[in-house]
Structure formats: structure tokens, C-alpha cells
Amino acid sequence: MACESRDEAATAGKNTNPQAFEENALSEVRHVIGVVSGKGGVGKSFVSVALAAGLQKAGATVGILDADITGPSIPYLLGLRGQRLMSLGDLYLPSIAPCGIKVMSSNLLLGREDDPVLWRGPVLAGALRQFWSQTSWGPLDYLIIDMPPGTGDVALTCYQSLPMDGVVIVSSPQDIVSMIVTKAVKMAARMDIGVLGIVENLSYLVSPTDGAEIDLFGPSHLKRDAELCGVDALDRLPIEPALAEACDQGRLADALPDDYLPGTVARALMLEAVPAPVPDLAAMDARLDAYRDSLGLVDGVPEGMEERDATPDEEPF
Numbered sequence: 001m002a003c004e005s006r007d008e009a010a011t012a013g014k015n016t017n018p019q020a021f022e023e024n025a026l027s028e029v030r031h032v033i034g035v036v037s038g039k040g041g042v043g044k045s046f047v048s049v050a051l052a053a054g055l056q057k058a059g060a061t062v063g064i065l066d067a068d069i070t071g072p073s074i075p076y077l078l079g080l081r082g083q084r085l086m087s088l089g090d091l092y093l094p095s096i097a098p099c100g101i102k103v104m105s106s107n108l109l110l111g112r113e114d115d116p117v118l119w120r121g122p123v124l125a126g127a128l129r130q131f132w133s134q135t136s137w138g139p140l141d142y143l144i145i146d147m148p149p150g151t152g153d154v155a156l157t158c159y160q161s162l163p164m165d166g167v168v169i170v171s172s173p174q175d176i177v178s179m180i181v182t183k184a185v186k187m188a189a190r191m192d193i194g195v196l197g198i199v200e201n202l203s204y205l206v207s208p209t210d211g212a213e214i215d216l217f218g219p220s221h222l223k224r225d226a227e228l229c230g231v232d233a234l235d236r237l238p239i240e241p242a243l244a245e246a247c248d249q250g251r252l253a254d255a256l257p258d259d260y261l262p263g264t265v266a267r268a269l270m271l272e273a274v275p276a277p278v279p280d281l282a283a284m285d286a287r288l289d290a291y292r293d294s295l296g297l298v299d300g301v302p303e304g305m306e307e308r309d310a311t312p313d314e315e316p317f
């Protein structure tokens, strides 16, 4: 795979934020892809591993930076439980999972895996900096960032400080999640980061008796949400009990079938030639308003009351 320099990266629209964390001399990461979701439990870590494993099967060298610092699960999914990090001089060495994927995670820093991470915002941001600037990632074609759920402090730091080429948004077929998906797309757009597309996880269950697709969480919203947000629909993943079991046994990467997550892996492999587009916020809001109108969801203000916008003391970013 052709390697592009950081200067070329800057002109290609990558994160050139002044708050960007510095890369060290022993890391040479070509592409950084964030995996995000508005809420926990929809399979963000699952999709991070599936994307990493798919890229690896396509011949790429891959690492996962577990940025869900208070809820780390990558070492658990990849059979690295109980491992501790090593360092070389000032730099951490990522752990290497049996499948060959390099991993940095707060879980590997804890004395016991069931110790809670009780760190405040600045310490969390400091950990993230260590995982990027003070980690010897070596040459990597792709670094996948398993982002914390939601739009909080650490997610903001990831967007501002890591040189992300774009994000993959993970959803599930529940209505509340659709709203959360639009928030996640808008957050990327506000931070001027591209969106590769949406993956709908837990999309259906294949009936063991007749092979029919059962919509366990309701009908798929993937196509509608992707159209409303103006981003690509990448993949639908079924609920697979055998894969849930593989997660608990720490062998998810090995249990995934070939050609799993095909749309997302193909999109990531195209990044070099086709950068992820930053969604157009105004066009997105217009489509969402038209959709709400078509459903009759018109906002009304009761007599005697007035609408009030949120007015934080400081600009959030």
C-alpha cells in the first residue's frame, strides 16, 4: 500500500487541528478510522474488531486503540485478558493479540481487569495522548479507534487530537438509536471529520429452523437513516449467538467468517483513493425537517411559554 506523508495528509483534509497529538518517531500509521455510536451496547467494540480483522485478511497491518477508557473491552474480545503492557524507554509497546492485531487499552494498564477506571476528564485525555503519542505503533496500515459511546469529553478529544481519516457509525434497529445516529453524524460533521458510512448491528436473527430473518429489535432503519444523513449504508450484521460466545471466549477475530463486514472493509480499503466525505450539516437538517414534517412531528410551543436555546458559558469547542 502506498504511504502518504503527513504534509500530503494535511492537504487531503485530515485532522490538522492545533490540538492534534504528536506522533512519535517509532509510529508510522497510514490511516486512522474511528468507530463510533451514540450509545453503548450496540456493538461498537464488536465492529471495531470485525473491521480490524477484515482489513488484516485483506493483507493490511492493523492495530486497535481502545479509546473507551472507562469501559475497555478490546483485550477481552481478543484474548488478551490478564496481559500487562511493556515499555521500551519512554514508549509503551502495544500488546499483540494471538490474531496479530496490536492493541492499546486502559485494561492493559490496570492491576486487575475488574478494577474500575475512576479518572476525571483531563486524566482520560492524558491516557488517550499516551495511547497515541507515547506508544510505539510501528508501521501500521490502519489504526482503528474504538471510541467511547456518546458525544462526551473523550470522544471530543479523539476528534480533535487524533488524525482521523473518518468514522464508521454503528447503529441498531431501534428508533431511539436513529436519533442517536444523526447526532453521531452531526458530531463528525461539526468536527470536520468524514463519515465512511453506517453499519447496522444486531439487525436481524436468522431462524435456526427455516433460515428466515427475524427482526428482533424491529425493522431495519439503515437505508432511511443513511439517506437522511447523506452518508453510505455499509453493512447489516445479524445477531449471531456463536459470535457472542466467541466474544466471551476472547476469540472473536478467529471466529469471524471470511468476508464479514464486506461493505465497511471495502470502503476502508478505498480510503487512499476516495477520502471519506464530511457530511453537509445544512442539507442534513433540511432532510430531517422534511422527514419530521412528513410524519406530522411539528414542534409547538404551549401558550405562555417560549423556546429557549441552550447557552453554555463557554463554546464547547
Ligand SMILES: Nc1ncnc2c1ncn2[C@@H]1O[C@H](COP(=O)(O)OP(=O)(O)O)[C@@H](O)[C@H]1O
Pocket: 037, 039, 040, 041, 042, 043, 044, 045, 046, 047, 073, 201, 202, 237, 238, 239, 240, 241, 243, 244, 245, 247, 248
Ligand atoms: N452481531 C452480533 N452477534 C452476536 N453478539 C454480538 C453482536 N454484536 C455484539 N454482540 C455482543 O454484544 C456484546 C456487546 O457489544 P460491544 O461491541 O461490546 O458493544 P459496545 O462496544 O457498543 O458497548 C459483545 O460482547 C457481544 O457479546
Ligand SMILES: [Mg+2]
Pocket: 044, 045, 046, 068, 071, 072, 073
Ligand atoms: Mg465497547
